[in-house]
Structure formats: C-alpha cells, structure tokens
Amino acid sequence: MTRRQxxxxxxILLLVALAVVLARLVIGRAWTSDGWRIExxxxxxxxxxxxxxxxxxxxxxxxxxxxxxxxxxxxxxxPLASPFVLGLSSxxxxxxAVALALATSLGIAGVSGVGSVxxxxxxxxxxxxxxxxxxxxxxxxxxxxLVLAGVVVSSLCGALLLLVxxxxxxxxxxxxxxxxxxxxxxxxxxWLLGLTAVGVVAGLAFGTARSRTLDAAGLxxxxxxxxxxxxxxxxxxxxxxxxxxxxxxxxVAGPIGFVGLIAPHAAxxxxxxxxxxxxxxxxLCGVILLVGADAARQPIDFGAGRLPIGVLxxxxxxxxxxxxxxxxxxxxxx
Amino acid sequence: MSETAIRLEEVAVxxxxxxxxxxxxxEVRRGTILAVVGANAAGKTTLLRAxxxxxxxxxxxxGVRIExxxxxxxxxxxSRRATGLAFLxxxxxxxxxxxxxxxxxxxxxxxxxxxxxxxxxxxTLDLAAIADRPIDRxxxxxxxxxxxxxxxxxxxxxxxxxxDEPFASLDLRETARLLGLLRSIAAEGTAVLASxxxxxxxxxxxxxxxxxxxxxxxASGGTDSVLSRASIARIFxxxxxxxxxxx
Numbered sequence: 001m002t003r004r005q006x007x008x009x010x011x012i013l014l015l016v017a018l019a020v021v022l023a024r025l026v027i028g029r030a031w032t033s034d035g036w037r038i039e040x041x042x043x044x045x046x047x048x049x050x051x052x053x054x055x056x057x058x059x060x061x062x063x064x065x066x067x068x069x070x071x072x073x074x075x076x077x078x079p080l081a082s083p084f085v086l087g088l089s090s091x092x093x094x095x096x097a098v099a100l101a102l103a104t105s106l107g108i109a110g111v112s113g114v115g116s117v118x119x120x121x122x123x124x125x126x127x128x129x130x131x132x133x134x135x136x137x138x139x140x141x142x143x144x145x146l147v148l149a150g151v152v153v154s155s156l157c158g159a160l161l162l163l164v165x166x167x168x169x170x171x172x173x174x175x176x177x178x179x180x181x182x183x184x185x186x187x188x189x190x191w192l193l194g195l196t197a198v199g200v201v202a203g204l205a206f207g208t209a210r211s212r213t214l215d216a217a218g219l220x221x222x223x224x225x226x227x228x229x230x231x232x233x234x235x236x237x238x239x240x241x242x243x244x245x246x247x248x249x250x251x252v253a254g255p256i257g258f259v260g261l262i263a264p265h266a267a268x269x270x271x272x273x274x275x276x277x278x279x280x281x282x283x284l285c286g287v288i289l290l291v292g293a294d295a296a297r298q299p300i301d302f303g304a305g306r307l308p309i310g311v312l313x314x315x316x317x318x319x320x321x322x323x324x325x326x327x328x329x330x331x332x333x334x
Numbered sequence: 335m336s337e338t339a340i341r342l343e344e345v346a347v348x349x350x351x352x353x354x355x356x357x358x359x360x361e362v363r364r365g366t367i368l369a370v371v372g373a374n375a376a377g378k379t380t381l382l383r384a385x386x387x388x389x390x391x392x393x394x395x396x397g398v399r400i401e402x403x404x405x406x407x408x409x410x411x412x413s414r415r416a417t418g419l420a421f422l423x424x425x426x427x428x429x430x431x432x433x434x435x436x437x438x439x440x441x442x443x444x445x446x447x448x449x450x451x452x453x454x455x456x457x458t459l460d461l462a463a464i465a466d467r468p469i470d471r472x473x474x475x476x477x478x479x480x481x482x483x484x485x486x487x488x489x490x491x492x493x494x495x496x497x498d499e500p501f502a503s504l505d506l507r508e509t510a511r512l513l514g515l516l517r518s519i520a521a522e523g524t525a526v527l528a529s530x531x532x533x534x535x536x537x538x539x540x541x542x543x544x545x546x547x548x549x550x551x552x553a554s555g556g557t558d559s560v561l562s563r564a565s566i567a568r569i570f571x572x573x574x575x576x577x578x579x580x581x
Contacts, residue, residue, distance in 0.1 A: 216440050218429025222388050223481075226423075227488060228416035228444025273431030 006277040013284040024295035050186040064249040066286025069260030071242035082261040083246035087153035089255035095123020097164035124247030182256040182310025196248040207279030214275040258317025339525030345394035354380040367526040369540035376546040378529040386421040416444035420489040424498035430470035441488035455486040491522035533578040
C-alpha cells in the first residue's frame with residue numbers, strides 16, 4: 001500500500017457522504033389510495049423535515065458505530081472486533097426489554113422517549129462494566145480475555161432477552177422486536193440525538209488528538225510501552241470512548257450490526273492506516289454506510305413495511321466483510 | 335566509564351504460581367556490553383523484560399540509570415523510561431501498512447522529533463533503499479533491521495539499550511554490521527544488554543557475559559572466562575561445548 005493523499009481521500013469520502021444524504025432526502029414513500037408508493041424527488045417542507053431528521057439520526061449513529069468499531073479494533077488488536085463483540089448491543093437490548101417488562105407489570109402504558117433510551121444505555125454500560133471486570137488478567141485488561149468475556153456476556157444477555165420476550169404480553173412484545181431490528185427514527189428525541197452527536201465530536205477529537213499514540217499502539221505491547229506509550233491508560237480510554245459511543249448509538253437506533261465492523265476497514269482501504277486521517281475517514285464511512293443503507297431500504301417492502309435497517313445492514317455487511325476477508329483487504333493487519 | 339548502569343539484587347520474577355527467575359544479582363557498567371546466554375526457557379527474555387521495566391519483580395530490586403541515579407524501571411512512567419532506555423523485544427509486531435521509515439520514527443515517540451537521528455539510523459542499518467516500503471512487504475530480516483533502527487533512533491548515548499535476540503533473522507553480513515554498531519554504541523557510554531544464542535557471536539560482541547540456567551544465574555564475569563570452553567562444558571555438557579567450539 002502506498003501513502004494516500006489524505007486531503008483528496010477525505011474529500012472523496014465527503015462527496016460520497018453528500019451523495020447518500022441527497023439520495024436519502026429524495027427517495028421516500030407516499031401513501032396513496034393504492035397503498036404505499038415510492039417517490040423520487042424533493043419532498044415538501046413537512047416531509048423534508050422528517051427525512052432530514054432521519055438523516056441526522058443515521059449519520060450520527062453511523063459515525064458513532066464506526067468510531068466505536070475502530071477504537072475496539074485498536075484496543076483488542078483484532079480486525080473482527082466491533083461493538084457487538086463486547087456484548088454492548090445485547091446489553092442495551094436487554095436493558096430496554098427489562099424496562100418494558102417492568103412498565104407492563106406496573107400497568108404503565110409503555111416505555112417511550114427518554115424512558116426507552118435510558119434503560120438501553122444503562123444495559124449497555126452494565127454489559128461494558130461486566131466485560132471490563134471479567135476481561136482482566138493480572139490486574140490489567142487483556143485483549144483476548146476481553147473478547148471471550150464479551151462473547152459470554154453477549155450470550156447471557158441474549159438468553160435473558162429471550163426470556164423477557166417470552167414473559168411479555170404479545171402487544172408489547174412487538175415494540176421490542178421492532179427495536180431490536182434497528183430503528184432510524186424520523187422523530188428522534190432531540191436530547192438523546194444531541195448527546196450522541198456530542199459523543200461523536202468528542203470521539204473524533206480524542207482520535208485525532210491521540211493519532212500518534214494510536215499509530216504507535218500498533219506495535220506489540222512491549223515495543224509500544226518501551227517507546228513510551230502508556231498502554232494501561234490508552235486501553236482504559238479506548239474502552240471508555242468506544243463503549244460510550246456504542247451505547248449511545250444503540251440507545252438511539254437499536255442494535256445495528258456490521259457498521260462498526262465494516263466502516264474502519266472501508267476507511268483503511270480509502271485513506272490508509274495512519275490514524276490522523278483514518279479517524280475522520282472512519283466516521284465518514286459510518287455515515288455513508290448507515291445513511292446509504294437507510295436510503296436503500298426505502299423502496300424495499302415485503303408487505304410488512306420498510307425493511308428494518310438492522311436487517312439490511314446485516315444482509316449487506318456480512319457478505320461485504322466476507323469479501324474483504326477473501327480479498328485479503330484487511331489493511332493494516334499483518 | 336565504570337559507573338553502574340544496571341544493578342540487580344536477588345531478583346525473582348514470575349507470574350501467578352510460576353517462578354521464572356530466582357535470586358539473580360549483578361551489575362552492568364556504563365559503556366560495556368553484556369551478553370545474556372542460556373538454553374531455551376532459561377529465563378533470558380524474562381530477565382531482559384524485567385530490566386526494561388516491563389515485568390515487575392516478585393522479590394529483589396532492580397535499578398537502572400534512566401537519568402542521573404538508579405531507579406526502579408517498572409515504577410517509572412513509560413514516557414520517562416523511554417528517554418533513557420531502549421528495548422527490542424524478541425517477537426516483533428510491526429503495524430502493517432506503515433512504511434519502514436515511519437516505524438523508525440516511532441522510536442522518537444517520547445522524545446523530541448529528530449529527522450537527523452531517524453535518517454542516521456536508517457543509513458546505519460542500510461535501510462535507505464527500502465525505507466519507503468510498507469513494513470509488511472519486507473522480509474523478516476529486513477523487518478528486524480527496521481526494528482533495530484527504531485531502537486537506534488530512540489537510544490540516548492549514555493543510556494541503556496536492551497536487545498532480546500537481536501541477531502535472530504540476520505545474515506552474516508548484517509550480523510557483522512550489528513556487532514560493529516553495538517560496539518560503537520557502547521563506546522558512547524551506553525550500557526548494552528543482549529541475549530544471544532550463538533556463543534561465538536556473544537564472545538565477539540560482549541565485554542561480560544551472564545549464563546542463565548533454569549532461571550538462575552550460574553555464571554557471570556568477563557566473556558573470556560564465562561564463555562570459555564571449560565565453562566560451557568561444565569554448565570551445558572561436553573557435547574554442547576564441542577558444537578560451539580569444535581572438537
């Protein structure tokens with residue numbers, strides 16, 4: 001791989017991001033007497049507001065998932081790492097499911113708005129706390145033990161989620177199933193979305209400010225430490241930043257897979273492995289992937305409404321990642 | 335140049351219930367080269383990692399002259415330790431995608447940037463022709479030289495350089511080059527520690543030698559006596575001495 005022109009590569013990504021934003025803005029569905037119809041064109045002001053809100057949600061969540069995946073891959077030195085590996089998504093889903101079950105048993109109509117995202121956030125952070133404690137060896141975070149702890153926590157949360165599904169009344173169960181398939185809301189909670197956007201900006205600032213350290217972290221533990229990298233501090237920061245970003249993304253849009261996995265690899269292909277450009281490029285790739293997927297799913301309806309975003313990202317992301325693996329395009333991992 | 339650069343007092347290192355190193359004491363003076371010799375699993379890597387501050391001793395004390403006085407290296411922040419102690423691990427893990435020159439530049443991570451030092455290290459290790467190539471496209475021997483150049487760019491004259499199997503993967507020409515390089519580094523007042531498998535290379539390289547066996551220091555002193563045929567035969571057996579020195 002040769003050294004890319006960073007400014008040009010970032011410019012190309014920005015143009016692609018603008019293109020997918022435009023596509024999401026002009027592609028939509030309208031209800032007619034014959035049922036739902038696909039429309040392409042600039043919508044009226046009211047509809048435009050909804051679509052712009054959906055774009056803001058997808059862009060913010062995509063960037064958050066991309067950055068979270070990048071930092072987890074650095075932390076675990078594992079190209080297959082993503083927010084799902086650490087069980088954050090299933091922790092968040094479990095948090096919401098438990099809240100729904102409690103609300104139902106107390107006779108409360110439902111859990112919505114901030115009420116729906118707080119338990120998701122707490123669930124994700126709870127899973128992160130358990131993984132952080134179980135992922136330690138000899139007093140410090142161990143990448144392999146972290147992965148194994150993530151798998152175990154994810155399985156446990158998944159099993160408990162099924163139990164809650166089983167216990168919930170059928171009417172309530174539907175809301176939970178819809179959320180666990182991913183949701184790009186056209187009327188998002190502004191406070192939660194704003195908080196997530198602040199997290200994305202903070203995540204970008206962290207990665208660009210510490211880009212030299214993230215580059216050096218690619219050396220082995222001993223070698224990185226011997227040149228002056230404080231691995232313990234860096235690990236804790238990577239875990240905190242990636243965990244918070246993933247939790248916020250899941251709280252806003254449900255557990256959406258593969259964006260956190262694919263975005264960092266796509267960015268490495270475009271801009272190379274240097275974190276000064278890789279960090280913003282990863283956020284842009286996350287934006288492109290999720291806004292693009294949201295635009296692509298608008299016309300896809302099998303008779304039960306638009307295809308859930310989480311289903312589409314899994315359908316597209318899985319084969320894309322296999323292609324990357326097959327082509328040996330996991331840049332930066334020797 | 336007789337100032338102590340490294341001092342070990344009854345050092346024991348291990349992990350969980352396994353003791354890898356026990357009761358190791360000794361000193362390394364500034365401006366000298368110490369070869370650490372021993373069979374596989376004798377504890378050489380553990381010893382070097384402990385002196386480099388990467389493994390904390392269970393018992394005993396280690397002092398390394400990072401700045402003016404001897405200090406416990408494992409208690410120093412990595413950024414401070416890196417200013418006076420450069421370390422080459424046995425197993426290299428170099429991040430793919432970066433050019434060889436960028437890996438060498440990483441040696442200056444905790445130090446003021448110095449293009450001159452980086453270029454000097456690249457030229458000294460004969461890497462100029464491949465400095466702009468991605469590290470993962472280089473041979474194992476070339477990667478080893480890049481890692482050595484990184485150490486060279488980091489090291490401070492008068493400081494400490496610790497190399498775990500630096501001659502592994504190097505051909506004869508590069509081995510001879512590295513021998514000369516380490517001698518010149520020592521001549522600047524730097525204390526050099528290197529684990530070496532090849533006894534003739536160790537004898538040519540070092541002023542002093544330590545022999546580890548089963549995690550214990552079984553011989554130490556000048557290379558002439560410690561790496562003599564009689565000494566090797568006594569510690570490792572006649573067949574090993576025959577192999578090293580010829581019958």
